[in-house]
Amino acid sequence: MDLARYRAALRAWLDADADADTVADTGAAPTAADDLNRRVVRTRRILGRLWAADLGRWGWPERAGGLGGSPLLRAELGATLVARDLADPGVLAMIEVLAPTVIEAAPADRAAEWVPRLCSGAEVWCQGFSEPATGSDLAALTCRATPVGGDPATASAFVVRGQKVWTSLAQYADRCVLLARTGPPEARHRAITAFLVDMDDPGITVAPIEMVNGAREFAEVFFDDVVVPADRVLGARDGGWDLAMRILPYERSTCFWHRIAYLEQRCTRLAAAAPADDRAALALGEAVGAVHTLRARSRATLHRLAAGETLGPETSVDKLLVAAAELATFDAARALLPGTVELADDPVAAVWRREYLYSRAVTVYGGTAEIQRNIVARRLLDLGPEG
Amino acid sequence: MDAAERALLDASVQTAVADAVARDVPVDPVLARLGWPAMLSDEPEAAVAAVFGALGRTGARSGALDDLCAHALGFAPRPDLAVVLPAFGGWAPPGTVTAGTVRVAGLGTARAATATDLLVATDAGPVVVPVGAGTVTPIGGVDPAGGFHAVRAEWPGVTPTPDDGRAWAAAVALGQRAVGHEVAGAARTVVDQARDHARTRIQFGRPIAAFQAVRHHLADAFVAVEGLEAALDAAAVAGTPVTAALAKAAAGRAARSVVDHCRQVLGGIGFTTDHPFHRHWTRLLVLEGLLGTPEALLTDLGRGWIAAGGVPTLVDL
Numbered sequence A: 001m002d003l004a005r006y007r008a009a010l011r012a013w014l015d016a017d018a019d020a021d022t023v024a025d026t027g028a029a030p031t032a033a034d035d036l037n038r039r040v041v042r043t044r045r046i047l048g049r050l051w052a053a054d055l056g057r058w059g060w061p062e063r064a065g066g067l068g069g070s071p072l073l074r075a076e077l078g079a080t081l082v083a084r085d086l087a088d089p090g091v092l093a094m095i096e097v098l099a100p101t102v103i104e105a106a107p108a109d110r111a112a113e114w115v116p117r118l119c120s121g122a123e124v125w126c127q128g129f130s131e132p133a134t135g136s137d138l139a140a141l142t143c144r145a146t147p148v149g150g151d152p153a154t155a156s157a158f159v160v161r162g163q164k165v166w167t168s169l170a171q172y173a174d175r176c177v178l179l180a181r182t183g184p185p186e187a188r189h190r191a192i193t194a195f196l197v198d199m200d201d202p203g204i205t206v207a208p209i210e211m212v213n214g215a216r217e218f219a220e221v222f223f224d225d226v227v228v229p230a231d232r233v234l235g236a237r238d239g240g241w242d243l244a245m246r247i248l249p250y251e252r253s254t255c256f257w258h259r260i261a262y263l264e265q266r267c268t269r270l271a272a273a274a275p276a277d278d279r280a281a282l283a284l285g286e287a288v289g290a291v292h293t294l295r296a297r298s299r300a301t302l303h304r305l306a307a308g309e310t311l312g313p314e315t316s317v318d319k320l321l322v323a324a325a326e327l328a329t330f331d332a333a334r335a336l337l338p339g340t341v342e343l344a345d346d347p348v349a350a351v352w353r354r355e356y357l358y359s360r361a362v363t364v365y366g367g368t369a370e371i372q373r374n375i376v377a378r379r380l381l382d383l384g385p386e387g
Numbered sequence B: 001m002d003a004a005e006r007a008l009l010d011a012s013v014q015t016a017v018a019d020a021v022a023r024d025v026p027v028d029p030v031l032a033r034l035g036w037p038a039m040l041s042d043e044p045e046a047a048v049a050a051v052f053g054a055l056g057r058t059g060a061r062s063g064a065l066d067d068l069c070a071h072a073l074g075f076a077p078r079p080d081l082a083v084v085l086p087a088f089g090g091w092a093p094p095g096t097v098t099a100g101t102v103r104v105a106g107l108g109t110a111r112a113a114t115a116t117d118l119l120v121a122t123d124a125g126p127v128v129v130p131v132g133a134g135t136v137t138p139i140g141g142v143d144p145a146g147g148f149h150a151v152r153a154e155w156p157g158v159t160p161t162p163d164d165g166r167a168w169a170a171a172v173a174l175g176q177r178a179v180g181h182e183v184a185g186a187a188r189t190v191v192d193q194a195r196d197h198a199r200t201r202i203q204f205g206r207p208i209a210a211f212q213a214v215r216h217h218l219a220d221a222f223v224a225v226e227g228l229e230a231a232l233d234a235a236a237v238a239g240t241p242v243t244a245a246l247a248k249a250a251a252g253r254a255a256r257s258v259v260d261h262c263r264q265v266l267g268g269i270g271f272t273t274d275h276p277f278h279r280h281w282t283r284l285l286v287l288e289g290l291l292g293t294p295e296a297l298l299t300d301l302g303r304g305w306i307a308a309g310g311v312p313t314l315v316d317l
C-alpha cells in the first residue's frame, strides 16, 4: 500500500461514511470533564470502525495484527482524523507510544493479541513512569516489583507496591505499561523492569487529578501489593530502562505528525476568526511559521523512520520544535481573540481556554524542554559532561 | 542526485570557496569552474544548497544571487550581468515603467561593481539596461565586506518582456531559498565558533561548556539551525512561493536566535574584530532583511490566510 493510494482510500471512506458518530462534532462540550470523555469516546469509536474496515491496520506489522506497510500510513491516518476533528491527538499519542513498546518487547503471540485491542480502540492503555519524587530523574523511581520467592530470574510473579502520578488517561485505561524497581535503588537504571499490568487487578486505585483547565486527564495510581504474573514482563528483567530509552524516539515521530494536524487545524480556526488587520496577520503568521518549521522537521524524521533508520537523540530537536509551535499557536490565539481565554464564558471560548492552558504543558510532559536541551548539548553538540 | 552525491558536491564547493576566501581571490570564477551557474538547469536544488551554503559558511561575497535571479527570470546568467534586487526588507519588483521609461531603485550585490548591464524586474516585466543608465554606489553599512550596492537608474525607450509577474515570483522564491541557505551556512559557522569557544574557554577552573546555561544557549542555537534546514528542504520539495517565503522567514528568525545565543556564549571576544564571529554577525543582519524581513513576510502570508479564512496544507508527507 503506498501513501498516495492509502490517503485516497482513507479520505474516500471518511467522506462516504454515513455513521453520524464519525461526523465531526465541533460544538463544545459543557464541561472540561464532558469534553475529555467525549474526545476519548469519539477517538475509540472511529478507531474501531477503521480497524474493522482494515484502514486502521495499515502501518502496524503483520505479526502484531496489522497489515504491514510503512509507519507513514499511521502518521497519515492520525493526522487525517485529527484534522477532521474525529480523534484526539493525545489519545492517539498514547497508542503510538505504547503499541511499539509492546511490539518491541512482548512475546510475539501476546503482541498479536494486545496490539489490535489497543489500536482498534477496544482498550485504552496508560503509561506509568512518573512518580511523586521522580519526574525528570526517572532512574530514581521507587515503585517496587518484588519477585515472589525472592529470585527475580525464576519468579513466576511480582508483587507491585508504590505510586505513580500524572498518569494520563489512567481512569479510562484497561492496562498500564509500568516501570518498577526490581533491584536496589543504588542500581538506578540497571534495576528497573517494564510490565504490562491490567488496571482491574486487585490492589490498584486510580485517583484522577484536576488540571488547571478543569479536565481530569491524568491521575495518581496506587499499587497496593498488586500481583503481576512474570509473563507480563516487557523485555528483559531489569531491562526496563533500555526499553524505555529505545522506545523514546518513537514518542517523537508519528504522534508529532498528529499533533501538527491539530495545531494546523487550530491555526485555520484562528484564520477564520481573526480580524483583517496587520497585527493579527503577523500573530497568525508567526504561529503558522513555527508549525510549518515543525512540520518540515517532523516530515524528515518520519521519512527516516520509514526508511528503517533507528531514531535517536536527534528527535529531541523535534520535541523542542513541537514546544515552540504549540506555544506560538496558542500565543496567537490570545493575541487574535482578546479576552477569549481570559474572560469569556461561551462554549467556544471555553475550548480556547482549556487548550491554551493545556498548551503550556508542552514544555513539561514527555521530557521537559530543559532535559531536551541537556540531550542536545551532550549528545548532538558533544559538549562533554555538565558541571 | 542522491544523498552521497549531494554531500560530495557540498564538500567540493565548500573547499573551493573556502580556499578562494583564504587566498583573497574572487569567488565567482571559482564557482564557474565548478559548473555554476550551468548546474542551475540540471540540479537546481543541489546547486543552490551547495553554493549558497558555502557562501554563508565562509562569508564570501559573490554574484551568485544575480545569476540565480537572471536564470529564474529567463535570462542567461553572465559575469557582467547584475540583477537589481528589491529594496532592503521587501520583495516587490524594484522597477517601474512609465511611458517607456524605466525607473529603478534597489540593491545590488558585489556583482554590481563590475557588471556592464543591469537586469531590472519591473511591474511590466523584466528589462536590461546599461549600467551607465544610473548610479551604482557601494554601501558601507554594518557589513562593508558584503559588497552591497545602492542602484538607481532611469532609462528611456525600453520594451519590457511582457509577463504576468510569475517569473518575478519564481525569482523571488528561488532567491529567498538561496538566501535561506546562505543564512543556514553562516549560522552553522557561528554555532561551531561558539561551541569551540565553550569547549576551550576556562572559567572557574573548567570549560564554560560545563555550565548548563551555556549549554542551553548552544542547544537553542542548534535547534534553530536544524529547524531552518528542515524548512529549506520542505521548500525544495514543495516548490511553492509560500514555502519559500516561510523558509526565508525561518531564516530571519534563526539568524537572530543563533547570533544572540552564540554572542552571549562568546562573551567579550564576540564584540571584537579579533574574532571572526563579527563578520558573520554583521552579514546576518543584512541577510535577515534581504528579500523580506520575517515580520514583513509573515504579515503578508497571515493577511492572505485571514482573507481565505484558513491555512492550507503546505507540504504533504
Ligand SMILES: Cc1cc2nc3c(=O)[nH]c(=O)nc-3n(C[C@H](O)[C@H](O)[C@H](O)COP(=O)(O)OP(=O)(O)OC[C@H]3O[C@@H](n4cnc5c(N)ncnc54)[C@H](O)[C@@H]3O)c2cc1C
Pocket (backbone or CB within 6 Å): A126, A127, A128, A129, A130, A131, A134, A135, A136, A137, A165, A166, A167, A168, A169, A218, A361, A364, A365, A366, A367, A368, A369, A370, A371, A374
Ligand atoms: C499534561 C501532562 C501529562 C503527563 N502524562 C504522563 C503520563 O501519561 N505518564 C507519565 O509517566 N508521566 C506523565 N507526565 C509527567 C511528566 O513526564 C513529568 O511531569 C515530567 O517528566 C517532569 O517531571 P516533574 O513534573 O517531576 O518535574 P521535575 O523533574 O521536578 O522538574 C521541575 C523543573 O526542573 C527542571 N529540571 C529537572 N531536572 C533538570 C536538569 N537535570 N537540568 C535542568 N533542569 C532540570 C525541569 O526541566 C522543570 O523545569 C505528564 C505530565 C503532564 C504535565
